[in-house]
Amino acid sequence: MLIKLTEYEKNIQQKIIKLKMESGSHSPSIFTIAEKLPELKINIDSCFLSNPYATALFLRHVKEDLIDTQKLRSILEFYPSQNNVISKIVGDFIGINADNMFIGNGAIEIIQAVMHNFVGSKIVINIPTFSSYYEFAKESTKVVYYQLSKENNYMLDLDDYINFIKLEKPDSIVLINPNNPDGGYISYEKLKFLLKELYFVKNIIIDESFIHFAFEDLEYNQINIEFLFKEFDNLIFIKSMSKDFGIAGIRVGYGIMSKDKVQKLLYNGYLWNSSGFAEYFLRLYTNKDFFDEYNKIRIGYIKETQDFFNSLGAIEQFKVYPSKTNFALVEILDGTSSEDFVSKMLIKYGIYMRTCKDKIGLNGEFVRIASRTFDENEIVIKSIHNAFKE
Amino acid sequence: MLIKLTEYEKNIQQKIIKLKMESGSHSPSIFTIAEKLPELKINIDSCFLSNPYATALFLRHVKEDLIDTQKLRSILEFYPSQNNVISKIVGDFIGINADNMFIGNGAIEIIQAVMHNFVGSKIVINIPTFSSYYEFAKESTKVVYYQLSKENNYMLDLDDYINFIKLEKPDSIVLINPNNPDGGYISYEKLKFLLKELYFVKNIIIDESFIHFAFEDLEYNQINIEFLFKEFDNLIFIKSMSKDFGIAGIRVGYGIMSKDKVQKLLYNGYLWNSSGFAEYFLRLYTNKDFFDEYNKIRIGYIKETQDFFNSLGAIEQFKVYPSKTNFALVEILDGTSSEDFVSKMLIKYGIYMRTCKDKIGLNGEFVRIASRTFDENEIVIKSIHNAFKE
Numbered sequence: 001m002l003i004k005l006t007e008y009e010k011n012i013q014q015k016i017i018k019l020k021m022e023s024g025s026h027s028p029s030i031f032t033i034a035e036k037l038p039e040l041k042i043n044i045d046s047c048f049l050s051n052p053y054a055t056a057l058f059l060r061h062v063k064e065d066l067i068d069t070q071k072l073r074s075i076l077e078f079y080p081s082q083n084n085v086i087s088k089i090v091g092d093f094i095g096i097n098a099d100n101m102f103i104g105n106g107a108i109e110i111i112q113a114v115m116h117n118f119v120g121s122k123i124v125i126n127i128p129t130f131s132s133y134y135e136f137a138k139e140s141t142k143v144v145y146y147q148l149s150k151e152n153n154y155m156l157d158l159d160d161y162i163n164f165i166k167l168e169k170p171d172s173i174v175l176i177n178p179n180n181p182d183g184g185y186i187s188y189e190k191l192k193f194l195l196k197e198l199y200f201v202k203n204i205i206i207d208e209s210f211i212h213f214a215f216e217d218l219e220y221n222q223i224n225i226e227f228l229f230k231e232f233d234n235l236i237f238i239k240s241m242s243k244d245f246g247i248a249g250i251r252v253g254y255g256i257m258s259k260d261k262v263q264k265l266l267y268n269g270y271l272w273n274s275s276g277f278a279e280y281f282l283r284l285y286t287n288k289d290f291f292d293e294y295n296k297i298r299i300g301y302i303k304e305t306q307d308f309f310n311s312l313g314a315i316e317q318f319k320v321y322p323s324k325t326n327f328a329l330v331e332i333l334d335g336t337s338s339e340d341f342v343s344k345m346l347i348k349y350g351i352y353m354r355t356c357k358d359k360i361g362l363n364g365e366f367v368r369i370a371s372r373t374f375d376e377n378e379i380v381i382k383s384i385h386n387a388f389k390e
Numbered sequence: 391m392l393i394k395l396t397e398y399e400k401n402i403q404q405k406i407i408k409l410k411m412e413s414g415s416h417s418p419s420i421f422t423i424a425e426k427l428p429e430l431k432i433n434i435d436s437c438f439l440s441n442p443y444a445t446a447l448f449l450r451h452v453k454e455d456l457i458d459t460q461k462l463r464s465i466l467e468f469y470p471s472q473n474n475v476i477s478k479i480v481g482d483f484i485g486i487n488a489d490n491m492f493i494g495n496g497a498i499e500i501i502q503a504v505m506h507n508f509v510g511s512k513i514v515i516n517i518p519t520f521s522s523y524y525e526f527a528k529e530s531t532k533v534v535y536y537q538l539s540k541e542n543n544y545m546l547d548l549d550d551y552i553n554f555i556k557l558e559k560p561d562s563i564v565l566i567n568p569n570n571p572d573g574g575y576i577s578y579e580k581l582k583f584l585l586k587e588l589y590f591v592k593n594i595i596i597d598e599s600f601i602h603f604a605f606e607d608l609e610y611n612q613i614n615i616e617f618l619f620k621e622f623d624n625l626i627f628i629k630s631m632s633k634d635f636g637i638a639g640i641r642v643g644y645g646i647m648s649k650d651k652v653q654k655l656l657y658n659g660y661l662w663n664s665s666g667f668a669e670y671f672l673r674l675y676t677n678k679d680f681f682d683e684y685n686k687i688r689i690g691y692i693k694e695t696q697d698f699f700n701s702l703g704a705i706e707q708f709k710v711y712p713s714k715t716n717f718a719l720v721e722i723l724d725g726t727s728s729e730d731f732v733s734k735m736l737i738k739y740g741i742y743m744r745t746c747k748d749k750i751g752l753n754g755e756f757v758r759i760a761s762r763t764f765d766e767n768e769i770v771i772k773s774i775h776n777a778f779k780e
Contacts, residue, residue, distance in 0.1 A: 026661075029469060048468070055467045062466070067457060076452070076667070077445045078438070079419060079638045105495050105641075105663060112659040136658045248469045249666025251495075268526045269502040271416075273495060275665050276639025277466070 003336040003344050003387055012037065013343040020358075025131040027354050033346075043350035044376045046369050049180075049210075049327050053297045053373070055246030061284055075276035083270050086282055087262075090254055093286035096226060099259045102266075103282070105273045107209055107240035107253035112136050113265055114236055114255070118203050120171035124164070127361025128154065130180045130207070144168055147361055153321050154182040154329070158190055162197045172203040178210045181356055181368045183323025185214050188225055195232045205236045209253075210325040212244035212298055213305065220299045226256055233258045241281070243326065244298065252278040301326070305371035311381045312369065317388055327370040329356070334388075338365040341387070349383040393726040393734050393777055402427065403733040410748075415521040417744050423736075433740035434766045436759050439570075439600075439717050443687045443763070445636030451674055465666035473660050476672055477652075480644055483676035486616060489649045492656075493672070495663045497599055497630035497643035502526050503655055504626055504645070508593050510561035514554070517751025518544065520570045520597070534558055537751055543711050544572040544719070548580055552587045562593035568600045571746055571758045573713025575604050578615055585622045595626045599643075600715040602634035602688055603695065610689045616646055623648045631671070633716065634688065642668040691716070695761035701771045702759065707778055717760040719746070724778075728755040731777070739773040 005013060019028045019036055028036075030045045066072040080086075087101035104110035115123075115136040122142045125133050134143045146164055148154040156175075165173060175194075178185040186194075191206075198204060214223055229235045237256040242248035252274065274282070284290050309328050313320040317334040332341055338355040345351045356366035371377060395403060409418045409426055418426075420435045456462040470476075477491035494500035505513075505526040512532045515523050524533045536554050538544040546565075555563060565584075568575040576584075581596075588594060604613055619625045627646040632638035642664065664672070674680050699718050703710040707724040722731055728745040735741045746756035761767060 023472070026472070029471070031468070032471075032475075050467065052467075055463065059463055059466065062462070072452070073445065073449055074639070076449065076637050076639045077440065077442075078421070079632075080641075081419070081422075082413070082416070085422075105499075105665075108662055109495075112661075116659070132661065138658070242469075247466050249464070249466045251470075251662065251665045268528070269506070271502075271522065272498055272641065275495075275641045275667065277665065277667060 001388060001390060002334060003340050003390070005340055005343055009343060009347045012040070012347050013339065016343065016346070017339070025135065025358060030352055033352065040347065041350050042346070042352055044372060044379060045352050046372060046376075046380055047352045047354045048372075049370050050243050050246040050248060051213075051298070051301050051326065052246055053301055054244060054294060057293060057297055058245060058247055058281070058284075061290065065284075066280070075280055078276065079272055080274045080276045080279040083266055083273060086274055086279055087254075089286055090282055094224075094226060096229065096256055097259075099262060100229065100256055102255040102257060102262050102270070103274055103278075104253045104255060105275075105278070106242065106248075106251040107207070107238050108132060109251075109273065110238050110253055110255040111207075113270070114203070114205060114238070114257075115141070117264060118172070118236070118261060120202065122168070122170040123172040123174065124168055124170045125174050126156070126161075126176075126179070128179075128181055128356070128359045129174070129361070130176060131359075133174050144170060145361065148179075148182070148184070150363065153184070154179070155184045155322070156186050156190075158194060162194060165198055165201065170201065172205065173198070173201055174205045174207065176207040176209070178214050178323065178325040180210065180325075181327070181359055181362075181366075182321050182329040183210075183325040183327060184321070185324035187216060188223065191225065192228065195228065195235070199232070199234070202234055203236055204232070204234050205238060207238045209238070209240035210243055211239070213302055213326045214324040215302060220302050222295065222298070229256050236261070241285070245281070245285070245294070247281060250277045250281055251275065252281055301371070304374050304377065308371045308377040308381070311377075312384075315381075315384055315388070327368050330367050330369055332365040332367065336365065338367050341365070342367055344387050345383065349387065351380055351383055391778060391780060392724060393730050393780070395730055395733060399733060399737045402430070402737050403729070406733065406736070407729070415525065415748060420742055423742065430737065431740050432736070432742055434762060434770060435742050436762060436766075436770055437742045437744045438762075439760050440633050440636040440638060441603075441688070441691050441716065442636055443691055444634060444684060447683060447687055448635060448637055448671070448674075451680065455674075456670070465670055468666065469662055470664045470666045470669040473656055473663060476664055476669055477644075479676055480672055484614075484616060486619065486646055487649075489652060490619065490646055492645040492647060492652050492660070493664055493668075494643045494645060495665075495668070496632065496638075496641035497597070497628050498522060499641075499663065500628050500643055500645040501597075503660070504593070504595060504628070504647075505531070507654060508562070508626070508651060510592065512558070512560040513562040513564065514558055514560045515564050516546070516551075516566075516569070518569075518571055518746070518749045519564070519751070520566060521749075523564050534560060535751065538569075538572070538574070540753065543574070544569070545574045545712070546576050546580075548584060552584060555588055555591065560591065562595065563588070563591055564595045564597065566597040566599070568604050568713065568715040570600065570715075571717070571749055571752075571756075572711050572719040573600075573715040573717060574711070575714035577606060578613065581615065582618065585618065585625070589622070589624070592624055593626055594622070594624050595628060597628045599628070599630035599633055601629070603692055603716045604714040605692060610692050612685065612688070619646050626651070631675070635671070635675070635684070637671060640667045640671055641665065642671055691761070694764050694767065698761045698767040698771070701767075702774075705771075705774055705778070717758050720757050720759055722755040722757065726755065728757050731755075732757055734777050735773065739777065741770055741773055
């Protein structure tokens with residue numbers, strides 16, 4: 001049955017829409033909503049794109065390494081190491097020369113640095129996309145959108161895209177892989193083909209912020225294609241650590257780019273842009289035991305996530321787009337508006353989801369649903385069924 | 391007696407000099423030194439410019455608010471608020487409109503943003519100074535140095551400076567108040583006179599990173615001149631929170647500048663540049679009870695610090711320059727080189743101090759000595775006496 005709001009729910013919905021407008025192109029956080037709308041009881045944050053099990057793992061290490069040992073003070077009190085020192089530590093671990101590494105205060109700082117310093121007069125951005133790429137473009141940069149085709153489930157049509165780029169001749173292009181907000185994944189073989197064809201593009205930005213949730217084999221082995229950088233030096237990799245490691249509050253990410261680009265950034269800036277906690281995390285990340293523990297958690301979460309997507313796909317009012325990340329783009333087919341759907345879920349069921357009303361390049365009633373813990377995902381599925389049964 | 395190094399000490403000194411060269415214009419951290427030179431036993435970090443009592447106060451709050459309550463997870467897991475949300479919280483507390491506030495990932499990020507976005511073709515920087523101001527200048531910016539006079543104890547000679555600026559006609563000037571590395575303080579009345587005379591300068595950058603250690607009365611009341619911004623909108627205040635609150639690892643600072651400048655910065659960048667810990671700190675900072683507790687600690691530390699400077703001044707081989715901050719610029723008068731002095735202090739006494747060999751605008755044998763806890767300062771004084779007695 002079409003989801004309909006009560007008068008009370010309509011009233012709250014208006015307040016939520018107002019809050020959303022005030023927070024620009026990113027959803028208001030669950031805290032802002034809880035603060036501004038105390039009448040709501042929010043139980044599950046299906047808007048938040050991070051692996052909750054990885055957060056728990058990290059927290060256990062923080063407790064053992066920092067809190068129980070009294071070392072927390074030094075993390076908060078002293079200057080962290082300079083950018084190039086941390087680059088060396090991470091570079092040694094991932095097999096990339098430190099001269100090609102740039103450590104960022106979150107991936108967002110690297111996006112900003114790349115858009116402001118290297119992107120020239122024209123960039124092609126695929127839509128739907130993560131809004132910061134076009135929002136952070138300089139005034140002198142022309143943004144050209146390449147529309148991912150709904151008929152092709154928003155998956156990249158390689159030949160069509162390559163032809164588009166050859167025609168438009170931009171100096172820069174962005175590929176988010178897997179893409180946000182649909183989760184569409186470009187395989188290694190396709191990507192390599194694309195890189196060969198598009199050798200003439202000055203900056204090929206590949207945002208791998210969600211790559212830890214993607215897989216190409218039945219063992220869910222981690223995809224590491226950063227070594228491609230050695231072959232194609234027009235590549236700029238951008239990697240957030242917030243989603244896969246569940247630590248958005250720490251602000252940590254890294255970029256891989258040509259030596260001259262790193263030098264340009266470090267030449268007069270970005271000296272102490274990591275916090276003590278960011279440095280602690282990156283040192284932990286390069287510890288093989290931690291990484292092995294993390295990897296088990298990563299694989300378990302992917303399995304639960306894909307099961308969750310299957311359950312979402314079994315809901316008859318939904319079309320779930322194929323996703324190789326930890327969120328699914330869902331189209332509501334029965335005529336219920338996405339705004340009413342998320343309002344009902346939030347107000348009646350305490351589950352916070354994201355409408356995609358503000359996403360350019362999407363035509364239809366779309367919501368984005370994040371995979372959370374197993375128990376939370378179960379509740380989400382049951383609640384959606386109930387909402388449509390009302 | 392002239393301080394002389396043993397052969398063993400000379401050997402270690404060479405290693406320290408090498409480390410220092412590798413870390414650019416900032417001293418290697420005490421951790422880097424401890425890691426690279428495990429033969430050293432470092433007890434006191436007299437290089438580090440922060441109030442250790444304030445760190446302890448902050449740590450107590452972290453324990454009570456975050457660790458004991460299990461709220462630490464949310465600080466690490468979730469996105470912090472966006473820049474403009476935190477601006478509002480801090481602005482309300484210090485009495486500045488949020489539209490004029492810019493929250494930075496440490497003062498250093500604000501220095502970088504200002505140097506790259508607002509400083510034009512010419513800037514005047516007083517030397518000796520904090521090196522980032524000239525290091526972060528764009529290639530297209532001409533840096534003109536104004537030499538603070540040794541005869542005048544590196545205090546700013548107001549009339550001479552104003553004449554210099556009227557002659558040079560830069561678009562931007564920087565005043566660090568109190569200045570680093572000498573601690574020279576420009577009083578409120580002098581500053582106001584200067585601002586009136588230099589109304590034609592487009593950007594007057596006042597770096598108040600050490601202002602909490604300065605005082606104009608016998609009660610050590612905190613100096614708040616940020617309201618001057620309302621009268622002079624060419625002012626750009628930059629404020630680190632690392633030194634006064636002893637939390638360099640968190641990376642937090644703020645800037646006050648005209649609305650159009652803030653808008654330019656936020657228009658396409660600096661979205662989530664604060665970490666969860668930085669936001670937690672800034673919310674705590676705006677809590678009146680915390681601030682009152684902090685203020686007591688601040689005053690106690692100033693008193694101990696000024697006593698420490700008096701004890702340093704009583705050492706016959708030293709000239710201590712007048713400082714209203716938490717470090718003193720010390721000139722060694724007996725012919726001992728500053729390099730040998732700091733090496734002796736580090737290797738024999740386990741006390742880490744900073745030579746000022748690399749500081750442009752200083753001519754002589756200079757070291758910069760930070761005030762630490764009462765007990766540490768006592769040991770420092772005793773050790774210096776012993777070193778000269780050897």
